[in-house]
Amino acid sequence: MTPLSVNLRSLATANPPLYVTQEEAFAHYDRLFDLTQGERDLYQRLLLDSAIRGRYVGMDSPDEAAQTDQDRLVERFLKFARSTAADAVRGALRQAGLAADDIGGIAVNSCTGYLCPGLTSYIAEDVGLPTHMMICDLVGMGCGGALPNLEVAAGMLLRRPEKPVLSVAVEICTATLFMGEDPALVVSNSIFGDGASAAVLETASKAATDTPKACILDFESGLFPAFRSHLHYRTEAHRLRNVLGIRVPVIGAKTARNVAERLLTRHGLTFRDIAHWAVHPGGTAVLDRVEHTLELPPETLRQSRAVFEQYGNMSSPSVMFVLDRILTHECPKQGELGLMLAFGAGFSTFAALLRF
Numbered sequence: 533m534t535p536l537s538v539n540l541r542s543l544a545t546a547n548p549p550l551y552v553t554q555e556e557a558f559a560h561y562d563r564l565f566d567l568t569q570g571e572r573d574l575y576q577r578l579l580l581d582s583a584i585r586g587r588y589v590g591m592d593s594p595d596e597a598a599q600t601d602q603d604r605l606v607e608r609f610l611k612f613a614r615s616t617a618a619d620a621v622r623g624a625l626r627q628a629g630l631a632a633d634d635i636g637g638i639a640v641n642s643c644t645g646y647l648c649p650g651l652t653s654y655i656a657e658d659v660g661l662p663t664h665m666m667i668c669d670l671v672g673m674g675c676g677g678a679l680p681n682l683e684v685a686a687g688m689l690l691r692r693p694e695k696p697v698l699s700v701a702v703e704i705c706t707a708t709l710f711m712g713e714d715p716a717l718v719v720s721n722s723i724f725g726d727g728a729s730a731a732v733l734e735t736a737s738k739a740a741t742d743t744p745k746a747c748i749l750d751f752e753s754g755l756f757p758a759f760r761s762h763l764h765y766r767t768e769a770h771r772l773r774n775v776l777g778i779r780v781p782v783i784g785a786k787t788a789r790n791v792a793e794r795l796l797t798r799h800g801l802t803f804r805d806i807a808h809w810a811v812h813p814g815g816t817a818v819l820d821r822v823e824h825t826l827e828l829p830p831e832t833l834r835q836s837r838a839v840f841e842q843y844g845n846m847s848s849p850s851v852m853f854v855l856d857r858i859l860t861h862e863c864p865k866q867g868e869l870g871l872m873l874a875f876g877a878g879f880s881t882f883a884a885l886l887r888f
Contacts, residue, residue: 674876
């Protein structure tokens with residue numbers, strides 16, 4: 533089939549300024565909250581014996597972790613989502629050698645705070661993007677949201693190919709911190725961090741004189757509502773509460789294989805044809821299960837593991853952080869293929885096929 537021929541011209545990532553090690557996180561939780569002995573023991577085990585070194589958090593001070601007023605939480609989401617996303621956009625524009633006025637559209641996804649108007653309005657104002665560009669705000673897609681965002685941005689670009697388009701994923705997961713004895717809450721509070729990514733897309737015919745980072749060939753997605761209860765947000769005490777089921781690694785790997793096989797089969801490819809894998813770093817158990825279910829060679833997901841170690845799970849931008857590491861550390865050869873895989877609330881799973 534005919535590929536999309538949409539080029540990834542640049543990719544930049546950003547995080548809020550405050551970095552908290554796992555040891556510091558345990559000390560803050562122990563100080564700020566009246567933990568039961570069971571909670572304390574589990575936090576101690578998860579945080580002090582962790583694959584994660586630390587996480588960036590959208591807070592001015594760790595004491596803000598104790599904030600439970602939803603109005604204040606939305607304010608914090610807006611403050612750090614717009615500043616972190618704007619930093620990523622500026623980085624992507626700088627890499628591409630573009631000015632803000634050169635952009636013809638922007639798609640932004642986030643699931644960790646609700647705004648109306650969406651973040652497109654704030655990012656455009658902060659960066660100085662054109663008022664006459666195409667815009668789209670995507671919500672409710674969870675950790676998988678960056679890939680359908682790329683697909684939406686590619687669609688914008690194919691409709692109006694004259695100017696590049698921005699694809700921005702940003703999450704302030706710590707604005708949804710929810711304390712409780714449920715072990716799933718303890719796990720969530722121990723692994724999630726905050727960050728943003730921004731990619732500049734352009735049509736192949738409009739490519740710059742320098743070689744683009746990759747060409748996006750195709751997308752695939754899958755919706756599995758039978759597993760909806762295993763991964764979603766619900767509203768409790770007027771706040772967002774993350775629901776993270778123990779079967780998520782198994783479900784994520786199973787649905788990832790389903791979606792990846794459909795995408796590759798359409799192009800006459802198999803897993804063996806993929807040289808570089810960018811898989812959402814949802815956790816060590818998730819990555820272990822994906823590697824096993826897809827029968828991938830050891831070390832295939834090393835960049836996903838590296839992102840999880842350095843940042844934790846930042847939800848939707850995480851897979852873009854992995855792609856950035858692949859571009860930087862694996863230096864793909866021209867013509868090699870890459871596959872991006874991410875899954876999120878719903879249960880939904882997404883894939884994107886790349887040629888470097």
